[in-house]
Amino acid sequence: MAIKAGIISSFILFAVLYGTAPAAGLLDGELMFHPMNQGGGGHQHGQSSGRPGGKAYMLMNGKNSIMRMWKPDGEPVTIEISGDYFDLPKTGVDNYHAVVVDRKLEGVQDSYVRYIYRRGKPAGHSPAELLAISKSTLEVVPDPLPREHQRYQSGETWPFMVRFKGEPLANVEVALKTAHGNGSDAVSDKEGRVRLHIPDDFFDVVEWERDKRRADFAVTVEHQDGAMRYRSHLGAQYELNPMHWRSTTLGVLVIGIGMLAGAFLGRVRGRDSREAG
Amino acid sequence: MNPFRNLSVIRKLVQLAAFVFFVYGGVIVGPYLADKLSIALPALSCAYDTQAADLCTLIPFQHQMDHRLGTVIANGGNFMMGLMPTLITLGTFLLLFVILNKAFCGWVCPLGAFQEFLHIVGQKLGLRRHESLGAETVRRIRPLKWLILVVLVFMFPLMTGLGWLNHDLGDPFCRICPSRILTSLATGDTSQVYVNTANATTLIFSLIADFLFGLMIVLGLTVRQPFCRICPMLALHAVFRKIGLLRLVKNSKPRCDKCGLCAKVCPMDIREIHTEMEKRDVTFEDCTLCGRCVEFCPDKDVLQLKYLGFPVFSASPAYFKKRNKAQKLWEKANLAALRKRRAEAGKAET
Numbered sequence: 164m165a166i167k168a169g170i171i172s173s174f175i176l177f178a179v180l181y182g183t184a185p186a187a188g189l190l191d192g193e194l195m196f197h198p199m200n201q202g203g204g205g206h207q208h209g210q211s212s213g214r215p216g217g218k219a220y221m222l223m224n225g226k227n228s229i230m231r232m233w234k235p236d237g238e239p240v241t242i243e244i245s246g247d248y249f250d251l252p253k254t255g256v257d258n259y260h261a262v263v264v265d266r267k268l269e270g271v272q273d274s275y276v277r278y279i280y281r282r283g284k285p286a287g288h289s290p291a292e293l294l295a296i297s298k299s300t301l302e303v304v305p306d307p308l309p310r311e312h313q314r315y316q317s318g319e320t321w322p323f324m325v326r327f328k329g330e331p332l333a334n335v336e337v338a339l340k341t342a343h344g345n346g347s348d349a350v351s352d353k354e355g356r357v358r359l360h361i362p363d364d365f366f367d368v369v370e371w372e373r374d375k376r377r378a379d380f381a382v383t384v385e386h387q388d389g390a391m392r393y394r395s396h397l398g399a400q401y402e403l404n405p406m407h408w409r410s411t412t413l414g415v416l417v418i419g420i421g422m423l424a425g426a427f428l429g430r431v432r433g434r435d436s437r438e439a440g
Numbered sequence: 441m442n443p444f445r446n447l448s449v450i451r452k453l454v455q456l457a458a459f460v461f462f463v464y465g466g467v468i469v470g471p472y473l474a475d476k477l478s479i480a481l482p483a484l485s486c487a488y489d490t491q492a493a494d495l496c497t498l499i500p501f502q503h504q505m506d507h508r509l510g511t512v513i514a515n516g517g518n519f520m521m522g523l524m525p526t527l528i529t530l531g532t533f534l535l536l537f538v539i540l541n542k543a544f545c546g547w548v549c550p551l552g553a554f555q556e557f558l559h560i561v562g563q564k565l566g567l568r569r570h571e572s573l574g575a576e577t578v579r580r581i582r583p584l585k586w587l588i589l590v591v592l593v594f595m596f597p598l599m600t601g602l603g604w605l606n607h608d609l610g611d612p613f614c615r616i617c618p619s620r621i622l623t624s625l626a627t628g629d630t631s632q633v634y635v636n637t638a639n640a641t642t643l644i645f646s647l648i649a650d651f652l653f654g655l656m657i658v659l660g661l662t663v664r665q666p667f668c669r670i671c672p673m674l675a676l677h678a679v680f681r682k683i684g685l686l687r688l689v690k691n692s693k694p695r696c697d698k699c700g701l702c703a704k705v706c707p708m709d710i711r712e713i714h715t716e717m718e719k720r721d722v723t724f725e726d727c728t729l730c731g732r733c734v735e736f737c738p739d740k741d742v743l744q745l746k747y748l749g750f751p752v753f754s755a756s757p758a759y760f761k762k763r764n765k766a767q768k769l770w771e772k773a774n775l776a777a778l779r780k781r782r783a784e785a786g787k788a789e790t
Contacts, residue, residue: 372637405636421656425658
């Protein structure tokens with residue numbers, strides 16, 4: 164599958180940038196856009212540097228492309244592309260923004276979407292409004308976007324939605340690929356929805372030890388409409404699943420011990436109250 | 441008694457509706473409802489529950505101490521800029537708090553409702569319940585909520601922001617809060633039930649959280665509101681209770697001396713409601729404005745729930761008689777009593 168080969172090679176580049184996978188070649192011409200540090204991946208506290216705006220981003224193969232950023236209120240801002248490395252401009256508001264790069268080649272229209280989170284004041288608009296806006300002809304939309312304490316984590320399955328010209332696109336193959344070269348795929352249902360598994364594929368994981376590594380994944384979809392082939396990527400970060408150093412079984416056991424302690428306390432109190440009265 | 445004229449029944453229905461709304465509200469109106477509401481709810485509703493309709497204010501307070509105020513102080517920045525997010529959160533909290541005062545605990549809080557429902561289960565199972573804790577036990581427990589508020593909600597996160605403690609102490613209250621486990625479990629998410637072996641801090645806090653959750657569940661069957669008694673939200677409410685529009689008011693009468701029913705039925709064991717003879721405002725620091733004391737006060741207008749000075753629910757002998765009768769019927773209907781009746785019927789037949 165051509166799209167799979169394309170995104171595998173794209174993510175090998177990400178892996179090189181993040182030091183999480185061995186270096187390999189990159190297919191020519193693949194459109195990519197991603198933050199230059201791991202803190203800009205679109206999540207909340209504990210992941211970003213806390214400075215709204217001003218983060219460095221990288222655009223690969225972005226020649227002749229148009230970059231736009233949607234503010235939380237749905238207003239698009241066109242960003243001038245002056246090179247491969249750039250800072251996203253401040254928009255005067257914080258919270259979730261969507262950055263979309265569109266590129267038109269002969270017979271092919273590419274788009275790359277990332278949702279970024281700018282910490283700070285509430286924007287007064289729900290991210291649902293931002294997600295609802297059609298930002299590219301063909302697009303993969305997080306459904307929902309991980310918020311608050313949620314993050315994409317390895318080993319989890321997440322829902323996404325495919326839209327074409329603003330309408331759900333059914334029966335189309337959607338593929339997820341991680342920076343480590345693994346992935347999953349599924350076919351969208353009649354409402355354009357698809358659930359994709361993020362592989363638990365970080366290397367050299369030591370069980371019971373915390374590991375804060377993160378890497379990129381992309382969800383890719385292709386669709387032919389007349390003479391035009393559309394291709395769209397949704398880029399995001401995922402992190403190593405904390406269940407590698409968290410045990411639910413032990414948690415249940417400790418809850419059980421707490422319940423036993425509660426029963427013991429209850430009996431003692433019952434005995435005391437009977438003796439007292 | 442008509443159940444819809446029974447304040448306790450009305451309150452349980454409100455609690456149930458609030459529980460459903462704050463735990464599952466996102467299912468109906470989308471998962472981002474919290475972004476439209478306050479994110480400073482004066483009740484325990486957890487951000488780890490991704491379908492939540494609003495978030496407990498203790499979450500932003502801890503994060504702002506850690507990521508804003510502490511960081512600004514440590515880096516020599518503008519103190520007021522560092523404090524501003526906390527003030528905004530406090531302002532939002534107060535806007536909501538003024539409306540219901542401490543009734544957020546007794547009428548809205550999902551964790552408070554869960555404990556009340558647990559107690560009903562205990563009653564229906566016929567478990568031997570402890571209607572009130574001893575005065576000495578209550579006296580010893582009361583300072584804990586203040587300690588948790590000061591140390592876990594403000595001090596440790598601030599010290600983390602200053603760089604004096606490790607990042608795992610940036611949100612220590614959330615790490616032990618039973619609401620985190622309860623509300624996530626209620627949505628079918630088991631990810632918050634864990635022992636975290638990442639380091640000594642996470643290990644200790646996760647052990648405390650799980651133990652406390654188990655303890656609360658079993659104690660809740662026989663003891664009224666076990667966690668509420670140490671909840672830092674109760675302490676935070678106590679700080680601002682003088683600005684709330686809803687109040688518990690007492691017009692003492694000499695008969696009050698001999699009665700004491702109000703203290704007996706109080707789920708938080710506030711004996712001062714009975715013993716206080718001078719003050720009119722008896723919204724004490726542990727009061728959750730549930731109104732039970734008003735329901736079981738047999739003297740006309742001795743106890744009242746007042747909103748903006750206007751009585752919204754007042755003690756009355758007629759209500760007391762009906763309520764007391766309804767309570768006795770309710771208490772009789774349990775598994776142990778049913779078994780006893782069957783056994784007696786069996787004996788009579790033989």
